[in-house]
Amino acid sequence: MGATLVEKIFSSRCGKEIEAGDVVMAAVDKAMIHDITGPLAVQKFREMNGNVVFDPARIVMLFDHQVPADSIQAAENQKFMREFALSQGIHNYDLREGVCHQVVLEKGHAAPGEIVVGSDSHTCTYGAAGAFATGIGSTDMGFVLRFGALYFRVPDSIRVEVNGAFAPRVGAKDLILDIAGSIGADGATYQALEFTGETFASMPMPGRMTCANMAIEMGAKAGIVPPDAITWEYLKGRRPDVRPFTLENDEEATYAEWREFDVTDLVPKVAVPHNVDNVVDVEEIAGTHIDQVFIGSCTNGRYEDFAEAAEVLGNRTFSDDVRVILIPASRDEYLKTLRAGLIERFVKAGALVEAPCCGPCMGGAFGLLAPGEVSLSTSNRNFRGRQGSTEAEVYLCSAATAAASAIYGEITDPREVA
Numbered sequence: 105m106g107a108t109l110v111e112k113i114f115s116s117r118c119g120k121e122i123e124a125g126d127v128v129m130a131a132v133d134k135a136m137i138h139d140i141t142g143p144l145a146v147q148k149f150r151e152m153n154g155n156v157v158f159d160p161a162r163i164v165m166l167f168d169h170q171v172p173a174d175s176i177q178a179a180e181n182q183k184f185m186r187e188f189a190l191s192q193g194i195h196n197y198d199l200r201e202g203v204c205h206q207v208v209l210e211k212g213h214a215a216p217g218e219i220v221v222g223s224d225s226h227t228c229t230y231g232a233a234g235a236f237a238t239g240i241g242s243t244d245m246g247f248v249l250r251f252g253a254l255y256f257r258v259p260d261s262i263r264v265e266v267n268g269a270f271a272p273r274v275g276a277k278d279l280i281l282d283i284a285g286s287i288g289a290d291g292a293t294y295q296a297l298e299f300t301g302e303t304f305a306s307m308p309m310p311g312r313m314t315c316a317n318m319a320i321e322m323g324a325k326a327g328i329v330p331p332d333a334i335t336w337e338y339l340k341g342r343r344p345d346v347r348p349f350t351l352e353n354d355e356e357a358t359y360a361e362w363r364e365f366d367v368t369d370l371v372p373k374v375a376v377p378h379n380v381d382n383v384v385d386v387e388e389i390a391g392t393h394i395d396q397v398f399i400g401s402c403t404n405g406r407y408e409d410f411a412e413a414a415e416v417l418g419n420r421t422f423s424d425d426v427r428v429i430l431i432p433a434s435r436d437e438y439l440k441t442l443r444a445g446l447i448e449r450f451v452k453a454g455a456l457v458e459a460p461c462c463g464p465c466m467g468g469a470f471g472l473l474a475p476g477e478v479s480l481s482t483s484n485r486n487f488r489g490r491q492g493s494t495e496a497e498v499y500l501c502s503a504a505t506a507a508a509s510a511i512y513g514e515i516t517d518p519r520e521v522a
C-alpha cells in the first residue's frame with residue numbers, strides 16, 4: 105500500500121508504518137511559541153510540574169503580535185517570556201526578527217520530513233519547506249515543552265494538483281484564494297492538503313509559503329509541498345546539518361480527495377467579507393471604495409510581495425484617501441526591500457512603512473478599522489472584527505491587487521494598471 109507525504113513523515117519519525125487515522129505519540133523537531141500564546145503554554149507546562157524544558161535548543165520563541173509592546177499587559181507578557189527563555193537557556197528567541205512563521209522558515213527551523221508544532225494556527229506555513237507543521241493549543245504546548253512529544257491523529261490528505269503557468273499579475277495568493285473558495289472554509293477539516301503538480305513544482309518558496317499558510321483557513325491540520333530542488337536550495341546555508349534526500353508520495357497512496365486546478369486562465373481573486381471562502385474575481389467588485397490597504401503578514405509580507413507592489417505602483421502615488429500600511433514580515437525581508445530602494449519609493453508615494461510585526465492583520469497592535477470602514481489586506485482572515493470594528497469589512501487579496509487598489513482608492517484589477 106502506498107503512503108501520502110504525511111504518512112511517510114509519521115512512519116519515518118515513529119519507526120513503523122503509519123496510516124492516516126492512526127493515533128501516535130511522536131517527538132517534535134521544533135516547537136514555536138510567541139508573545140501571545142507563550143505565557144499560557146508556560147503556565148500549562150508548570151501545571152504539569154514542568155521545571156526544565158525538554159530541550160531548549162528545540163524551542164523557538166518569537167515576539168510578533170504586540171511588538172513593541174502596545175499595552176502594559178503585553179509588556180508584562182513579554183517580560184515573563186524573556187525571563188522564561190533566560191531561565192531555561194532558550195537561545196532561539198528574538199524580540200525583533202518579525203512575524204514568527206516567516207522567521208521560523210528563514211532561520212531554518214523547519215526542514216523536509218520534520219514535525220514542527222507551534223502555538224499559532226498558521227504554523228502550517230512550514231509545510232512550504234516539506235515539514236509536517238501544525239498549530240496546537242496552549243495545553244498541548246505545555247505538554248510539548250515538558251516532554252518534547254505529542255499525541256497526533258495522523259490526518260488523511262486531500263491531494264491538490266495544480267497545473268499551468270500564471271498570467272501576469274496573477275500568482276500564489278490568487279491560487280490559494282481560488283482553492284479556498286472551492287474547498288470551503290471547513291472543507292478540509294482535520295485533513296492535510298498535499299500541494300502537487302507542475303505549478304507547485306516551479307513555484308518559488310514565497311508562493312509556497314503563501315499557499316501552505318492558508319491551509320488552516322480551510323480547516324486543514326497541515327499543508328505540505330513535496331520537497332524538491334527549490335526547497336533544498338532554500339535550506340542551503342540555513343540547515344547545514346541536513347543533506348538533501350527524497351521525500352515523495354507513493355503512486356498508490358490513498359487520498360480522501362483529489363482536486364485539480366489549472367491556473368492558465370486564473371484571474372486575480374478577492375475574498376469578500378466576511379468569509380475566506382467568499383471568493384470572487386476582482387472585476388466583479390472593482391470600484392468598491394476602500395479606507396485602508398495592508399500589505400504584510402505571514403501570508404504576503406515578503407520582499408517578492410513588495411517588489412510586485414512596487415512594479416504595479418510604478419511612478420504613481422497612493423490615493424490620499426487611503427491609509428496604506430506596509431509591513432515586511434521580518435527583518436530580512438525589510439532589509440531586502442530597503443536595499444532595493446522600495447521603502448523610499450513607498451514612503452514617497454504616501455505609505456506608512458512599519459517595522460516587522462503582525463500589525464493590523466488581526467486587529468491587535470495598530471491599524472484598527474472604525475465601524476463602516478473597509479480594509480483591503482494581503483493577510484489570511486476576513487471574519488467580522490478581524491481588523492477592528494465588527495461593523496468594518498475586510499477583503500483579502502494579493503499584493504498586486506492591494507497596490508493597484510491603493511493607487512485609486514477603490515478595488516482595482518492589477519492587470520488594468522499598465
Ligand SMILES: CC(C)[C@H](C(=O)O)[C@@H](O)C(=O)O
Binds near residue numbers: 140141223225239
Ligand atoms: C494569536 C494567535 C493565537 C492567532 C493564531 O493562532 O492564528 C493569530 O496569529 C491569528 O492569526 O489569528
Ligand code: SF4
Binds near residue numbers: 168169203226401403
Ligand atoms: S501575521 Fe496575522 S496570521 Fe500571521 S501570525 Fe501574525 S496575526 Fe497570525
